[in-house]
Amino acid sequence: MTLQNVLVIGNGGREFAIAKKLKQSPKVDHVYCAPGNVGMPTVGVEPVAIEELDFAGLIKFAQEHQVAWTFVGPEDALVAGIVDEFQTAGLKIFGPNARAAQLEGSKEYALSFMNKYGVPTAKHLAFENEAEALTHVADFGFPVVLKLDGLAGGKGVVIASDQADAKATIKEMFADHTGRLVIEECLVGPEYSMFVLIENGDYQILPMAQDHKRAYDGDKGPNTGGMGA
Structure with missing residues (x-):
């Protein structure tokens, strides 16, 4: 049986756990992780100094090191189209393409998708500016869920307990981020x-x-x- 070389994309605890498990497989020889972290070598995984959004660099590395397939951890790389780029280059890669990754990359898109195909979800509206959001937030009752539309590292959702909390959060979200804000009823x-x-x-x-x-x-x-x- 020919052992495989595998490449993991990312640098967090999730990628550490995945790379460690892959390294334990009897079917795997080398496990590389780009960019990886300082803990990787302790479990036999080799960090690679290529950033997760440097698709050309990652593809070149995979080709030069006979990587059988690549596993993608970070959502931003998936949304940016890393799977599409690897597949175009004829490389095997595990993850959704850019179109499918929009279900994670845009909360508004995901909610619209669920509405279109009859998937039950919370009542919601999306707003482009602070004034509109402040005008309608009370329509949902409290507590209410406030979500940045795009990726926010898992920290783009706030459950506001009352009107004052919601107002402060909306102002902060529009001040610190570009894009739309989704207001959603709170399901317990x-x-x-x-x-x-x-x-x-x-x-x-x-x-x-x-x-x-x-x-x-x-x-x-x-x-x-x-x-x-």
Whole structure:
């Protein structure tokens, strides 16, 4: 059996865990991670000094090092089209293409997609400016969910408890970020993530996970990029 070389894209804890697990596979020889982090060599993974959005550099590396396939961690690389670029170069890569990645890259797009195909979701509206958002936020009742439309490192969602909290958050979001703001009714209950592999009309459901995002004990405080799952 020929052992494979694998490339992982990203530099966080998620990519560390994935690269470590791949390195344990009897089918894998070398595992590279671009750009990787200082912990990677402790589990036999080789960091590569190429940034995750340098698609030309990553493709060249994969070709020169006989990489059998590439795994992508960061959402921004997926939204920017890394899968499309690798496939155009004739390289195998695991992840959604740029069009499919918009389900993660734009909350407004994802909500519109769900409405179009009859997927149940919360009542919502998107706003281009602060004044419109402030005018309509009370229509949703409180608590209310405020979401930056684009990627925000897992920290673009705030649950505002009252009018004053919502007003301050809306002002802060429009001051610090460009793009639209989604206001959404607050649905109370457990939240899970389901992962499904899809290929040629077939699918495989993977185990579900629950992300613990709040900064403090007891599910309190602002959302973080992820405090474990």
